Amino acid sequence: MSTVDLLSELRWRGLIHQCTDEAALAKLLEQPQTIYIGFDPTATSLHVGGLMQLMMLRRFQKAGHRPIALVGGATGMIGDPSGKSEERNLLTAEQLQANVDGVAAQMRAFLDFEGPQAALLLNNFDWMKDFSYLDFLRDVGKNFPVGGMMGKESVRSRLDSEAGLSYTEFSYMLLQAYDFVQLAKQYDCKIQAGGSDQWGNITAGIDLGRRMLGQPLVGITAPLLLTSDGKKMGKTERGAIWLDPQRTSPYAFYQYWRNVDDADVMRCIAYLTEIDREEYDTLAQQTADDPGRRAAQQRLAEWMTQFVHGDDGLQSALRASKMLFGGEIDALSDDELGEIFEDVPSSEVDRTSLEGDGLWVVEAFQTAGLTTSNGDARRTIKEGGAYVNNRRVADADVRLKADDLASESVMVLRKGKRKYALLRFR
Structure with missing residues (x-):
């Protein structure tokens, strides 16, 4: 896939929400580049919002670029205030390590770590652990104008809230921005991607790269995975939809996508799958002509379940679904039933x-x-x-x-x- 094809693909899928410089991005992508997305390990598993970001890395890799999946072993100790109404509970070192290990294992299933553009799986704790507080203030903090930080939406919204914003969370932006600088120095990484709620952190990293390295960097964000009425997708009354089958069974995972609203299903297919434009248009037409058939939901559910849980997971989900319509019931656990x-x-x-x-x-x-x-x-x-x-x-x-x-x-x-x-x- 060429650079033009990749950007065109991202556009028709609606995956370009913001870009600091599209012309510069297009120019960079004429040659193989390294792109990174950060993942805060707040649990032992990613949920479907994290999968959307992994798919972005996967799309770049399939177009000939090298992805870096960065697990936030350091930033996870603080917690990103972006999009949060109150401060997260701080994790113990043991909890954080368990989360890092769980998330890292899942990432290996979706990216190619051995091909010509082998993905890298990194942990920002590796370069933050040796920083003293004074060294960080001297080398990094001096390059952050407070006025610019105060202007970020993630900071302003929390300062205006009842919960306020602690100094710990205020410092998060510095740590994430330094990640971009470190990856630019060590891996020649010039592109950072993320969800639209990361815009402030991404632009802070670009500004820090200019100040510390004198190097132009580029940022791109995708929309958040929301329903048509503005709610975060991947949530049910029973909780989040996880990638870990022990947290969300293949059956429950399949059923979630099978029951997506008509107003949301085509956006889910565009954001989360590798279904091509021709099939996408066919499914969109079928949904418009005969919504009761739910052809798009069926295709989405099967594609997603097979992609995340493999053939065995999909067959298990299909078998369980048939049980509701008279299929013989056996060889299940109490939890599955x-x-x-x-x-x-x-x-x-x-x-x-x-x-x-x-x-x-x-x-x-x-x-x-x-x-x-x-x-x-x-x-x-x-x-x-x-x-x-x-x-x-x-x-x-x-x-x-x-x-x-x-x-x-x-x-x-x-x-x-x-x-x-x-x-x-x-």
């Missing part, structure tokens, strides 16, 4: 009822609240409308035992096509 059937009523039953002769299926349906009496349960079974783990019950005299559990302790009962209930055996 809980996610799939999170809105389904459940009842607790003594596990000893599965011993000996077992639990009478008629009694099970009554306990689950799916039938009102023995007669109602028998009629449901006789008419072919009773299911255990989506397998039809043909005999009202069936006794349920531990082998009939769908997971460690859960059994899924269904009446008719869509009426589900869970029995949890404790």
Whole structure:
């Protein structure tokens, strides 16, 4: 992909929100360049907002440039005030290291660390750890005019808020700006990218590079991943959508994208995937012509789940999704079943009822609240409308035992096509 093609790709995807000098950027990209994005390790996993930034690095790498994914082992000790209404809780050294390790491992799955433009995974703690406070003030701080710092939106908004802004957070901008200088010196990195909330930090780094190195640097930001009504995307009632399958299962991850609003789905495809323009236009037309088909959401969910969780993760998500529509249920964990059937009523039953002769299926349906009496349960079974783990019950005299559990302790009962209930055996 040429420089023109890369910038054109970023434009049609809507990924250029701000650029300090587009002409200078285009000129730089005529030759292979090094570009970096910083990631603060606030958790052991990235969420979908971080994935958007990784995809930006990936796009540059596929166009022949070298990406640097910079993990903020030093800046993470402070916390970026940009876009925050109050100060973050400071992490212990142990928490921070665990977060750095977790985030770094995820980055390796999305960037090429061995090809001709091999990505670099760096930690800014490596060059900040030996700085004394006095040395930093003398070498770096003297190059920061306070008036310029006070003019940054991230600073102004916090100064006007109830929470205010601590000196610790105020110093964050100096640390991130110095990252750009360090990477320019050591790796000839002339381009920094990030989300639009990083504009102030990025321009501070460019200004510091001019003062300390006499070198012109370039910054580019992408829009934040927001819904059409301005809310941060990747949030649910149950919390953030993480890349770590232990935090957000492939099924929950898949379902999130499958249920994206029509007003947001094409923007998600543009920002987060590598689906090309031709297919994008086809999906946009299908969404406009027949929104009920949800073709774009289906494609987005499948692409994202396969990209993040691989073929096995996608197949697991598809299999779990089919269970809601009658697919046989087995070989799942309690947690997985809980996610799939999170809105389904459940009842607790003594596990000893599965011993000996077992639990009478008629009694099970009554306990689950799916039938009102023995007669109602028998009629449901006789008419072919009773299911255990989506397998039809043909005999009202069936006794349920531990082998009939769908997971460690859960059994899924269904009446008719869509009426589900869970029995949890404790």
